[in-house]
Amino acid sequence: MLISDVDENRGGIVATALVTGGAGFIGANLVRFLRKERPDWTVVNVDKLTYAGNLSNLAGVEVGDNYVFIHGDIAEPSVLERLWSRTEIDFVFHLAAETHVDRSLKDVRPFLRTNIEGTSALIDICRAAGVKKFVYVSTDEVYGPTPRDSGVKLGEDAPFRPGNPYSATKAAADLLCQAASNSFEFPVVIARPTNNYGSYQHPEKFLPLMATNLLTGGQVPVYGKGEQMRDWLYVEDTCRALLLLAEQGEVGKAYNIAGTGLIPNLEFAREVLRILRLDEDCLTFVPDRPGHDFAYSIDDTRIRSELGFAERTGLEDGLLRTVYWYKENETWWRAVREGKFKEYYEQQYPGL
Numbered sequence: 001m002l003i004s005d006v007d008e009n010r011g012g013i014v015a016t017a018l019v020t021g022g023a024g025f026i027g028a029n030l031v032r033f034l035r036k037e038r039p040d041w042t043v044v045n046v047d048k049l050t051y052a053g054n055l056s057n058l059a060g061v062e063v064g065d066n067y068v069f070i071h072g073d074i075a076e077p078s079v080l081e082r083l084w085s086r087t088e089i090d091f092v093f094h095l096a097a098e099t100h101v102d103r104s105l106k107d108v109r110p111f112l113r114t115n116i117e118g119t120s121a122l123i124d125i126c127r128a129a130g131v132k133k134f135v136y137v138s139t140d141e142v143y144g145p146t147p148r149d150s151g152v153k154l155g156e157d158a159p160f161r162p163g164n165p166y167s168a169t170k171a172a173a174d175l176l177c178q179a180a181s182n183s184f185e186f187p188v189v190i191a192r193p194t195n196n197y198g199s200y201q202h203p204e205k206f207l208p209l210m211a212t213n214l215l216t217g218g219q220v221p222v223y224g225k226g227e228q229m230r231d232w233l234y235v236e237d238t239c240r241a242l243l244l245l246a247e248q249g250e251v252g253k254a255y256n257i258a259g260t261g262l263i264p265n266l267e268f269a270r271e272v273l274r275i276l277r278l279d280e281d282c283l284t285f286v287p288d289r290p291g292h293d294f295a296y297s298i299d300d301t302r303i304r305s306e307l308g309f310a311e312r313t314g315l316e317d318g319l320l321r322t323v324y325w326y327k328e329n330e331t332w333w334r335a336v337r338e339g340k341f342k343e344y345y346e347q348q349y350p351g352l
Contacts (some may be wrong), residue, residue, distance in 0.1 A: 226266025
């Protein structure tokens, strides 16, 4: 396998990494991160290009000897067979997923197909191919909510209690990975990150929705009284953690990846208003959504103590970077909102 090849000039390991969902938010950031941090690696990106994944997220990342893009659905065996017929894969970063809770409340079927069936199909072909490491990107939502004012932080061995259809499908996929590890000694490492934010995140998500609404003179919708609390992690820190898990994570283990601490949604919204120098008249309180979990609080001692992980971007700095990224990239998010990527695809990938 390519993992055994040594670059004599750098003395490092040359590898081929597959990123599923590499045109989505975290996936595109991971592709960019790997190209920067591991330039000798070949990165293969497979993405279905649904509404949440588009190739403009990878503008400037050129297809060539060290970067390959494949348009396809990971739940289709023919797509996976075609992928493995072209190259050997050493590391798999499995991020392809339907992720928006509100959408799962309206129609769970796409979540069942991608999150469960897609993960199962990918595990099967990776087992047959003998990949070196399979990093599955789960979520802190598989644990379900932590009680209000409890101070509880859930570790990796806490029971699963998903509270909505999205997190239920992610929990199912997480369990499939655990079962493959137990039954077949499949080399999986599971990442359970907290809420991510950063550049290229779809405008339907909380932070980019706030930023893009405010930048166009609109209102920020806040569920209920804005009391729900979330932990936030800058996307590049997540990418750094995923690479660490691929190279040093212990097979068969799960690792929580937390951020800088819980913050109420209302306070989070106020921070965005402060950055843009706007007042609270821009906030609109809307009826709470069904089954809205109060808080997710995870204990990330394992990845910090065993692997030495630490986030590098604090919330204040990360929010500032992110809000100004949306301010400077209005063409991108307007196109995302309107679904205007057909011309871009045709120019960059004729015949796609």
